[in-house]
Amino acid sequence: MTAATKAAPDAYAAVTEPATLTIRRLLPAPVERVWAYLTEAELRRRWLADGVMDLSQDARFELVWRNDSLSTPTDPRPEGFPVEHRMESRILEVRPPVRLVFSWGAAGGSVAFDLTPMEGGTLLTVTHRRLAERDAMLSVSAGWHIHLDVLAARLSETPMPSFWSGWKRLKDEYAGRLPD
Template sequence: MTTLAEFGAPGALIEPTTFRIERRLPGSIERVWAYLTDSELRKLWLASGVMDLTVGAPFELVWQNDRLVDDMGQRPADFGEEHRMDSRILLVEPPRKLVFSWFETGEVTFDLMPDGDGVILTVTHRRLSGRSGLLSVSAGWHAHLDVLAARLAGAPFGSFWDRWRALKEDYARRFPE
């Protein structure tokens, strides 16, 4: 049985406001692409929201983290049951690259590369603001990618919020102030 501890190397700051994290995921590049672009599949690990995969197209991401896994743990007090964010498609190269805006200031890039019977997914989040945002987003990408890896592998996942808190503390130690 795969456990959460077997997933997820930490991400890294590659510039002061740019976080990058990589995962090797099971399955074809088309399957992983679908989990990035199809709202019904994406909501199983990150956030729902229908995407028109056309450069310039707006879309909304809707997080409902309390519904991702069976054991969510205790949600942090400063998080609501739902979070919404307006975004815009910036670049689409199916099934290898997707770039979209993060609020009005940031940018997220998903790069996919076939690797044997799996796929290397690299997530690069640019223009993060403030230390608190950096730590929350880094822990968030890490935890959400762990959920994606578990979903694709058909493996169980532990407590989401407990994992997120532990990751946030770990990233606070890893990233200098």
């Protein structure tokens, strides 16, 4: 899949169990390269969030989002979003280069990244747990979707989608896709 490819139905996040979203993407890179984009701050900041990780069980780290850097200057940030967002996390499980799980937010949520080698690249499965409120699910679904679009563009070295306009469009699309 290239970044220029329109999102196919299987590119969307789905509610896979109560309060859990799962999104899968076939990325155009080997497992080791995708792993580097998940775990190395310099690469991760180019598609998700900055923050140095010590890849050891229970290690604490901070994620720092600056999503304006993923958007064009003419694509304004939606009202209510800060220029920078910080979140304390800790490593819950790490099995290089195929599985990374870390805590997400104060509510006890978590995000798991599972990498599977496939012909043509790597299947990345992102599972985000403990999203009990629908508004959180809509925002997080759109967020993971557009962040993964940016990651695919980085890996394939194609033009990136503009983050904020993509996020807004996807949030509206997810409102019609996710259960009430």
